[in-house]
Amino acid sequence: MEDEEMERKVQQYLHRKGFRLTELALQEERNRLSTTSLSDVSLSRPDNDPARYYDGYNKLRSWAYNSLDQYKHELLRVLYPAFIHCFMDLVSEGHTLEARAFFLKFREDHELMHSRDLQKLEGTLSPLHLEEMDLARSLRENKFRIKLCEYSYELLLQYLQKTQALVMLGIINERIIFEVSAGQPSLISDDADVVALVGTSKDLAKQINQKEVHWGLLEDSVEERMEKALSDSDRAEAESKDADAEDNNKKKSSEGGKQGGPLNKKLKKDKLVGATGKNTKSETSMISAAPRVKPELTLPATPVEVEQSILEDLRNRAQLNNLALPSVSFYTFLNTHNGLNCSSISNDGSLVVGGFSDSSVKVWDMAKIGQPAKTSSSQGENGSSQDERLSSTSEGKRPYTLFQGHSGPVYSAAFSPFGDFLLSSSSDSTIRLWSTKLNANLVCYKGHNYPVWDVQSSRPLFCQCLA
Template sequence: MEDDVQRAVVAYLRKKGFRQAELALMEEQNKNPSSSSSPSIDPDVGRHILSFSESQNVPAKYQEGYGNLRSWAHGSLDLYKHELLNVLYPVFIHCYMDLVAKDHTQEARSFFNKFREDHEIMHLRDLQKLEGVLSPSHLEEEYAHSLRQSKMNIRICQYSYELLLEYLQRTKSITILGIINEHINFRVYSGQPGSKSDDVENEILFGNNQDAALQINQKEVRWGLLEDTLEERLEKAVLDSEKPEVESKEGDLEETKKKLVEGGKQGGSVKKLKKDKPVGATGKNVRSETNTVSMAPRVKPELTLPVMPMDVEKSILEDLRNRVQLNSLVLPSVSFYTFLNTHNGLNCSSISHDGSLVAGGFSDSSLKVWDMSKIGQANVQGEHESATKENVMGSDEGKRPYTLFQGHAGPVYSATFSPLGDFILSSSSDSTIRLWSTKLNANLVCYKGHNYPVWDVQFSPVGHYFASASHDRTARIWSMDRIQPLRILAGHLSDVDCVQWHTNCNYIATGSSDKTVRLWDVQSGECVRIFIGHRSMILSLAMSPDGRFMASGDEDGAIMMWDISSGRRVQPLMGHSGCVWTLAFSCEGSLLVSGSADCTVKLWDVTASAKVAKTEENGKAGNSSRLRLLKTLPTKSTPVYNLRFSRRNLLFASGAFIK
């Protein structure tokens, strides 16, 4: 009997991870060599420990243990409070799931409802999912199972960590100590704790296996641009045409120098010659220092690319020749399209590459497209340093200044124009995607594959291919000529809310409600990157023109910059107070623009982040400061739904006016 008690106690301690306790027992055994091979424990003490372990099954132990920890954390010093409060959320949800696992359903519900208000601000969506876990069988479902099997990473300073250990030892909270030991991974650092605003930089990972994520991020990603692009051809043509001019200018300079020197010998004054300054507002004769596109490596396409018509190629080349080179000193002009009387019904908007067409998806299942060449421009405003034009659109059925597309059986959640503007895709809650012709004003194809609402759809940079994101936790890759998807990308633990193509079309990025961004290989369908750091659902994605960096925006207003090659976060961009619904890079990659529900457009300097990434890549300490905010452009009470740069670097934006 005594041996059974000893084995049970050791098994219990080992199960809870108390290695220090086991070592203490082994040391006690070494002090008494006459004891048996198994750790010797006084029978009375063993029975007391076992009875205590059984007593913790009583729901009151969870309520009491969590309540005491909560009171202690809220009563701690303000300097350490915000770090200690981070411990409460994982303890709360695992206390709840332990009660459910032990079939104390009513007590679990009472515990959940009593303490849920503490966590609703930061974890409302997770709590809504967890609220549906009501029986032990529900714990085997994907979301709850992943929470039970994974650890939460919490960054905490050394002194806060010691305070927590001292509290647990003093109160002998075996229940809470077991949960913390099993489900929390502390990342202890030396020095004073960071400010409360820096908590966003703590990598809190729930429902994901971090070791698997690290392993996936070791895979090679070829992030460069496609070979033989129009930009590359134009650059070569410009360099070839400039060579003779440079040689002739150098010859003229030598002759002028000789003449001036001869004149100086005859008593004239010699003036210093000034070199011709490159005139480059339009960038025709100058190569911008901030343009990283030309320095990106070249890769081969994994998809069969469509052939571009000659007239389209000429038009694009003309746009590239007249492109404005933007930087921190030269900001873009903005043309803002405002929807009137549509705020409650407008779900999404999209703008064609040249701004000539604007689409809106509505809750009444309709898709409307405005031709801006037929709509007068009103209220040209010059209130910002960057010229801003405002185009106003309404939904007056009498005049009908738009083309109406009808076919969906539910609200339209996303719309996107093809690169040439001749097609538009729309996705809906009816789980379908529809392809429309802007020339024929007709529906061409209805793509069925998803089982639930489709939140987002995006054309590839070359057209023909497109990707979709759905409530069914998958993203899918399609081609216009096939009604079935080419690839199904599965791996997210919750809704896939947004999707974005990589610049070279070989990869697709997906943002999810599970707070992660994943990068997928188009050819194999495998996940090659998992980006972890957001604290709420991801709503928007954007790829830099050179293909190395990616930006993601979430529901809390945070924007993250990621280095695709290494899988690491470069810098967080903090400034928005509402959801970040849209992101866009300028054509040369020097600026990032974000649009938010807080009715502002913000311009960020991306050049600094590239320098930080390079210094970290070389093993040097980078600048830890956040990305520099260049300018904030407020709207007239209009949340920003969509942003897009034209090929000439004019920024288009759209949103629905709120009365």
């Protein structure tokens, strides 16, 4: 008791002095020690008493429903994983009648949000069913991730410590991963998103990424037949041109035989140029040729009229290789975590800009993608350099130029016709003009009373905004 009183006084002192980071560090250390102490508790479960699952879950359920209204909805999130695994543990231990009674008794608590899963698990009556059913196997092999606020997590820990509910303690330690966040509890409307099943022993995303990917044309496809026809026609055309050229060379050699050396040198040069042209063409066709991939499924039969339309479309397509690059580029933003609000591309396609919810504007130079990036700096409205915000080594390697100056989410960004200027609008009711050459903010346009949702520029530089 004295230790708890001392910790409380220390925390009050840190809070009064404003040592926020130290207070958070102390809180995290206390949570870590509490979790460790929970993990060290003996989790032995008697094998001859199926009623322990009913008693443990019923007490946890009563405590959660009788908690403070502000934190009740977060604590109720723990009940569904506890209910599911209590039921499956009873089934795996062979207590079929007890498992059935437990399922029917508490099923109504989770019918609203998990009715489909409950319908599938309702027919589970033996340990063999748990192994054969995909849903049950997934629930047994993976863990639930539940988001709680810091105070809700502490309330749960205190309950488990005081009651020493070993069954619930074992299930929570083995089957649930908590994501504890500081601040107020989340909204009730977020309950569907804060409880998720995450892979631990078998990560589905990892399996997909490890699968071998084949690229190329499918064997015996319309595209392959078209490519064969084109290659055959090109080969016949090349042979006819070579034959005509050889006949012309013979005629010229017979007519100009008296001229001697100069004509012979010209003929040798023509042969060399022809050979070089052949090599270039063969290399181009070799580069453009795609590998053949054997289809895993039988290709469906294609009607004659559909095949003819496809062949006509293929004839009109441009052949792409390293000598004939595409004229259209597509860019994809990855891992933006719902923070990207807008994007734009300069007229020449060399620059790409993105506006984000954290009030930042980021510009990527496509010519520098993949190259070591240098530390870039941007200037705010007052012209002062923001290097101190970009001076860390981790941020100095960013592949983009960061523009900071807005105080709210950026809703729109647009380049000038030549790409040397950039306009951005934000929820802070301002529009900012940036220089992509100087990496600086030139002007801040104020006067709007509401967020500026869209902005466009034209030649000469003219701003058209939508507030």
